[in-house]
Amino acid sequence: MMTISxxxxxxxxxxxxxxxxxxxxxxxxxxxxxxxxxxSDSYRMDAIEMAADILSKEQAILGxxxxxxxxxxxxxxxxxxxxxxxxxAAEAGTAPNIVVTSHLDIAPWSEAGYIVPVEDYLDLDxxxxxxxxxxxxxxxxxxxxxxxxxxxxxxxxxxxxxxxxSKIGYSDADIEALPAKVQAGEYTLANVLExxxxxxxxxxxxxxxGFYPRASNGPDFAQFYLSFGGELQxxxxxxxxxxxxxxxxxxxxxxxxxxxxxxxxNHIGTDGSQWYADVANGKVAMWHGGTWHYGRYTGKEGNNxxxxxIQFSLIPAGNDAGKANTITHPLVYLITNQExxxxxxxxxxxxNIASExxxxxxxxxxxSHLGITKQQANxxxxxxxxxxxxxxxxxxxYASSQPNHLxxxxxxxxxxxxxxxxxxxxxTPADAIKEVEAExxxxxxxxxxxx
Amino acid sequence: MKNFNWLALGFLAPALIVITxxxxxxxxxxxxxxxxxxxxxxxxxGGEYLLNQSGLRALADKGLNQVTLDQLNNxxxxxDEQGLxxxxxxxxxxxxxxxRKLHDNGQFSARRxxxxxxxxxxxxxxxxxxxxxxxAELFKxxxxxxxxxxxxxxxxxxxxxxxxxxxxxxxxxxxxxxWVWTVDNVKLxxxxxxxxxxxxxxxIYVTLTLIFNIGFGLFLAITTFYLPAKSxxxxxxxxxxxxxxxxxxxxxxxxxxxxxxxxIATTLSWVGVAPKNWMLDTSTHAWVVVxxxxxxxxxxxxxxxxxxxxxxxxxxxxxxxxxxxxNRWQQVRYIILPHLRWPILFVTSYQTLSLLTSFEHILLSTxxxxxxxxxxxxxxxxxxxxxxxxxxxxxxxxxxxxxxxVIIGIIASLFYLRFFNFNEMVAKPKIEG
Numbered sequence: 001m002m003t004i005s006x007x008x009x010x011x012x013x014x015x016x017x018x019x020x021x022x023x024x025x026x027x028x029x030x031x032x033x034x035x036x037x038x039x040s041d042s043y044r045m046d047a048i049e050m051a052a053d054i055l056s057k058e059q060a061i062l063g064x065x066x067x068x069x070x071x072x073x074x075x076x077x078x079x080x081x082x083x084x085x086x087x088x089a090a091e092a093g094t095a096p097n098i099v100v101t102s103h104l105d106i107a108p109w110s111e112a113g114y115i116v117p118v119e120d121y122l123d124l125d126x127x128x129x130x131x132x133x134x135x136x137x138x139x140x141x142x143x144x145x146x147x148x149x150x151x152x153x154x155x156x157x158x159x160x161x162x163x164x165x166s167k168i169g170y171s172d173a174d175i176e177a178l179p180a181k182v183q184a185g186e187y188t189l190a191n192v193l194e195x196x197x198x199x200x201x202x203x204x205x206x207x208x209x210g211f212y213p214r215a216s217n218g219p220d221f222a223q224f225y226l227s228f229g230g231e232l233q234x235x236x237x238x239x240x241x242x243x244x245x246x247x248x249x250x251x252x253x254x255x256x257x258x259x260x261x262x263x264x265x266n267h268i269g270t271d272g273s274q275w276y277a278d279v280a281n282g283k284v285a286m287w288h289g290g291t292w293h294y295g296r297y298t299g300k301e302g303n304n305x306x307x308x309x310i311q312f313s314l315i316p317a318g319n320d321a322g323k324a325n326t327i328t329h330p331l332v333y334l335i336t337n338q339e340x341x342x343x344x345x346x347x348x349x350x351x352n353i354a355s356e357x358x359x360x361x362x363x364x365x366x367x368s369h370l371g372i373t374k375q376q377a378n379x380x381x382x383x384x385x386x387x388x389x390x391x392x393x394x395x396x397x398y399a400s401s402q403p404n405h406l407x408x409x410x411x412x413x414x415x416x417x418x419x420x421x422x423x424x425x426x427x428t429p430a431d432a433i434k435e436v437e438a439e440x441x442x443x444x445x446x447x448x449x450x451x
Numbered sequence: 452m453k454n455f456n457w458l459a460l461g462f463l464a465p466a467l468i469v470i471t472x473x474x475x476x477x478x479x480x481x482x483x484x485x486x487x488x489x490x491x492x493x494x495x496x497g498g499e500y501l502l503n504q505s506g507l508r509a510l511a512d513k514g515l516n517q518v519t520l521d522q523l524n525n526x527x528x529x530x531d532e533q534g535l536x537x538x539x540x541x542x543x544x545x546x547x548x549x550x551r552k553l554h555d556n557g558q559f560s561a562r563r564x565x566x567x568x569x570x571x572x573x574x575x576x577x578x579x580x581x582x583x584x585x586x587a588e589l590f591k592x593x594x595x596x597x598x599x600x601x602x603x604x605x606x607x608x609x610x611x612x613x614x615x616x617x618x619x620x621x622x623x624x625x626x627x628x629x630w631v632w633t634v635d636n637v638k639l640x641x642x643x644x645x646x647x648x649x650x651x652x653x654x655i656y657v658t659l660t661l662i663f664n665i666g667f668g669l670f671l672a673i674t675t676f677y678l679p680a681k682s683x684x685x686x687x688x689x690x691x692x693x694x695x696x697x698x699x700x701x702x703x704x705x706x707x708x709x710x711x712x713x714x715i716a717t718t719l720s721w722v723g724v725a726p727k728n729w730m731l732d733t734s735t736h737a738w739v740v741v742x743x744x745x746x747x748x749x750x751x752x753x754x755x756x757x758x759x760x761x762x763x764x765x766x767x768x769x770x771x772x773x774x775x776x777x778n779r780w781q782q783v784r785y786i787i788l789p790h791l792r793w794p795i796l797f798v799t800s801y802q803t804l805s806l807l808t809s810f811e812h813i814l815l816s817t818x819x820x821x822x823x824x825x826x827x828x829x830x831x832x833x834x835x836x837x838x839x840x841x842x843x844x845x846x847x848x849x850x851x852x853x854x855x856x857v858i859i860g861i862i863a864s865l866f867y868l869r870f871f872n873f874n875e876m877v878a879k880p881k882i883e884g
Contacts, residue, residue: 080838083491087844091495105842108492111628113499113598123580124563125570143504144561145596207725217840238508266711266731269820274712345581406492406505409841416840417645417823424821426734435644442642446512 025065030347031096035082036331037074040295043363044100044151044331045072051353055346068346071096090114095336097347100151103332106142107406115334119146121348128355131373135399140332142404148332149351152360152369154291155326155395156220157312158182158192164205164285165311168198179313179394182324189227189253189318192286196262199285210262212279212287213254215270217416219329219402220288224250225415226400229321232411233403234449240403240411242440243451244433247415249318251422251429258423265424276301288315291395294387295368307386314398328399330372364388370396410443478857484850485637489630491844498629500605501598506625513625519618526593526612528565530557534590541586546575562587602627636851645823645831653828655738656745656813657806663746664802665795668753673783675754676761687758693748702815705744706730730817734824737817741825744812749805753798760794761787796871803867804860828856 030052034044052068059066073096076082083105089095095114109115122129124146129137132150140148165175181187196210214220222232230246233239257263262285264270279287280301297303297310314324333351338344353359357375361382364371370392376382383389402408418436421427427435440448489495502523511520530550539547549572559565565587569577577583591597594612599605605626609619640646671690675683693701708714709730716726730740764787772782810830813819819826819834826834829852836849 079840083839083842083844084837087491102842104840107505108490108843111492111501112494113501113628114494117596119562120584121581123566123583125567126580143596145503238504264711264728265733266728266821269731269818271710406843409839409843410845412841413839420820421822424731424734424824426822426824438642438644442639446509 025067027067027069028343028346029069029071030098030343030350031071031073032098032100033076033082033086033096034072034074034100034331035076035086035102036079037100040299040367041074041363043359043366045070045074047354047359047363048072048098048350050359051350051356054353055349066346068350087112087114090336093339095338097336097338097343098351099334099336100331101334103139103148103150103330103404104402104408106140106147106332106334107404107408109334110142110145110147111406113337115147116337116344117145117147118149118333118335118348118351121335121345122149122352128357128373128375129352131357131375132355133372133374133396135401136328136330136372139328139330139401139404148334149355150330150372151333151355152363152367153328153330153372153396154369155328155391155399156223156288156290156315157326157391157395158286158288158315159279159293160286160311160313161282161284162309162311163282164199165195167204168195168202175311178311182313182316183398185317185323187313188316189224192316193253193256193260193262196257196285197260200260200262205283205285207261208264208267209278209284210260210286211257212275212284213263213267214288215268215272215275217412219327219412220290221250221416221419222402222412223288223315223325223327224253224318226325226327227315227322228253228318232408233405237449238403238405239447239449240405240407240444241449241451242411242437244437245451246318246321247418247436248429248433251419251432253318254419254423255425255429258425268420268423282309291370291387291391292368294391295366312391312394314395324398326395326399328396328401330401405447407444407447411440411448414439414443481850481853481857484847485854486632486634487630487847487850488633488635489847489850491842491846493628493630495630495846498627499598499600500602500623500626501596501628502594502622502626503596507595510622510625513621515618515621519614519622522612522614523594523622525560526595528559528562528587528590529592530554530568530590537589538586541589542575542577542582546572546577549573549575559590562591565590598628599626630847633847636848639848640851640855648823649826649828649831652824652826653807656741656825656827657803659738659742660745660749660806661799661802663742664749665753665799667746667750668798669757669791669795671750671754672757672761673787675758676787677779687754690747690754691751694751698811699815701748702744702812705740705816709740731821734821737821737825741813741817744816745806745809748812749802752802756794756798757791760791764790792871796867800864800867803863807856807860807863828852832856 030048032045032048034041037044049070049072052070056066056068076085079102082101086095086099086101087109090109090112099115106115110117124130124137129149133153136150136153137146140146140150160175160178162175165178166172170178178187192211199205200207200210225243225246226232228246228249230243230250231241234241254263258265276293276296278284279289280297280303294306298306303309314326317323317325333354335344335347335351338347355372357371357373357379360372361376361379363369364376365381365385365388368387370388371377371382377389402412405411414436417439418427418432421435422429422432437450441450507520507524511517535547535551538550550569553571554568557568559568566583569583569586577586592612594608597608599608602623605623606619609622610616614622671687675686678686696704706713709728710716711726711728713729715729720726729736731737768786769782772786777785808829810827810833813825813827813830814833817825819830832849832852835845835852837844839845
């Protein structure tokens with residue numbers, strides 16, 4: 001008798017709960033802003049829309065009506081404009097609910113209180129987060145707190161134009177073996193200088209087109225610092241590290257490339273479209289870029305035989321102190337601090353669902369990025385894609401990342417300023433290092449270790 | 452107040468509002484910002500109290516003793532009676548008892564581990580992630596990674612965490628996430644090696660562009676004065692083009708002209724000159740282009756003002772000079788130039804001030820390159836305050852750079868007033884005295 005009455009009460013209570021919630025449909029608008037994105041990156045935002053659909057259906061099964069409207073925006077002038085827009089909106093209390101941005105923003109934005117940790121809302125041991133590569137998850141954390149979820153992965157390979165390589169004396173087998181030789185440290189940046197010079201001297205490429213680096217500041221140049229044995233962050237203390245010997249050797253490498261006539265002295269600032277056109281069709285012997293370049297080369301630039309014309313590897317070691325490496329610079333989903341806790345919670349649920357391997361694969365393949373979860377290897381769309389599969393295998397295991405540190409922005413700017421001054425011949429590498437050192441000591445103080 | 456003219460105030464009001472909103476307020480705010488540590492990470496509107504691993508590291512550098520540091524670092528999560536009582540209240544005694552059985556006095560350093568411990572519950576599972584996270588918080592002892600809106604709350608938490616009272620001050624100061632008043636920016640300004648470079652660049656830029664501006668403006672005004680009216684207007688219209696073109700278009704044209712695949716390089720390659728980037732090849736190239744871009748843009752202002760000033764010279768003076776046998780050069784030297792003193796003063800001071808603060812053409816053309824060779828002061832201020840790949844924008848330091856520019860501008864204006872003997876020029880004509 002007792003049990004029945006309890007059962008009755010429980011039924012009655014749940015019926016009431018159901019009827020009230022069903023009567024009050026919940027309408028919520030979630031805005032997503034994605035930085036550095038173009039048309040092929042549309043799934044950065046579309047995935048949230050798909051997730052909203054799934055979440056609404058899940059809630060409907062529980063008898064709750066949840067209507068989510070997703071507003072998407074990716075048209076910002078560039079990274080600086082995007083970051084200004086997000087920070088100013090956050091100050092004004094109108095920040096978008098979800099931002100897709102560089103993991104480097106986590107340190108300053110978390111300190112400023114613009115974002116909230118995803119670990120406040122999500123079970124990190126549950127699907128799909130428990131399937132995300134650990135190193136990527138770590139990149140989306142800061143000071144031991146999981147602030148975001150990696151949105152994609154990439155890595156920054158070194159590229160060779162096969163035809164030029166074979167004309168300077170490499171057999172097909174040699175070219176096939178290059179990635180392994182680079183990884184083993186047998187093919188170094190000294191060989192790059194040598195081979196690029198051959199290509200220029202033999203007239204295979206124009207002067208200044210032997211080695212064609214990125215034309216603006218970015219994470220790529222830190223790779224060359226690592227190649228010469230540099231270290232960005234001291235693992236024991238978490239402080240940033242300026243290894244003067246490695247940094248100077250890195251500057252010297254670019255100066256040598258200019259002196260040898262294989263890199264243009266005024267290469268910095270080269271127009272982006274011109275850059276892509278130059279590298280994608282054999283105007284350049286060697287260069288470095290990103291895994292997502294595959295889409296550009298084979299798409300807009302019209303290279304129909306990527307694997308037949310281009311070889312890729314890690315960034316070669318510079319000397320014995322360093323080793324071949326690559327940097328991955330994943331974008332991350334971050335949840336911004338909102339008045340309403342409910343909006344934060346729903347946003348967190350959405351990025352969680354959007355990280356489902358199948359949904360993330362849509363982005364990975366469409367934009368030529370790499371996957372974030374292990375299970376993507378079992379998804380036909382991903383595993384049947386030669387580029388995704390080979391790049392993941394050849395590069396990701398050796399990928400490191402730039403540190404999430406409050407002052408890393410200042411560090412990276414100073415590194416770049418010094419490189420720019422040396423490269424363009426305004427200062428000698430030695431003088432540039434002196435200035436970088438003085439600048440970093442003044443700005444970073446205790447947070448810098450000089451070696 | 453009897454003579455107070457409300458009508459005049461009414462007419463002036465729009466101007467006053469514009470000046471206040473678009474000039475005074477930004478200047479005052481920049482002045483205020485320059486004495487703060489404001490950056491992306493401090494935010495603009497204020498701060499809270501947050502202690503994280505980076506904060507602990509900084510505290511160690513500032514000499515906080517190891518015992519307190521360990522205390523802060525190791526507090527973590529503890530399954531103690533207090534927490535269990537709270538758990539019992541929320542999820543029932545059975546849950547609390549099971550938890551006690553599983554993890555009595557258990558210590559966990561991270562929240563994730565605490566949540567895992569809660570997942571060990573078998574008979575009394577806490578199924579919802581949200582509830583489990585809330586339950587984990589019941590056992591929290593650590594202050595780390597928790598934001599406190601008010602200082603008082605943070606201090607209470609320090610007391611509850613048994614942190615020695617003498618250490619509170621240094622911890623509270625470190626934990627504050629907002630900006631603070633400081634003169635560090637000024638110190639930094641004087642200690643950064645790049646400051647001197649930017650100052651030197653600005654001096655080169657302003658001087659050379661000014662000479663070009665004024666000289667070329669004068670040249671155009673005087674030469675077109677002696678031309679027939681119709682061709683004079685055509686010439687002036689041509690030289691006015693740079694000013695009426697949108698800056699982005701105008702600079703783009705210069706880029707097309709100077710790029711290594713541009714007009715100059717292509718044309719010269721026909722006579723065997725190896726193509727190069729005529730804008731960015733060396734710092735000299737960059738300076739020449741920067742001065743030409745800004746000079747051609749600025750010369751039109753001088754040209755228009757000087758032309759009208761020349762026209763205002765009574766023609767009788769010029770005729771009589773011709774009767775006296777003066778040649779063109781003598782007319783320019785002894786009649787036109789002395790009459791142009793005022794407009795030259797005006798254009799020089801106006802252009803100095805606008806050149807000091809304008810950087811849009813440099814930003815669009817060389818972006819301060821090659822190797823920061825054309826990075827002028829105002830461009831540096833922009834880069835510091837609003838453009839950083841790593842994301843941490845230094846608003847405070849950028850504002851200090853901008854304020855220094857305001858000070859230099861004021862000094863320059865005072866100098867010009869003195870140099871051109873301003874008082875004498877605005878004195879009443881003696882004939883009316």
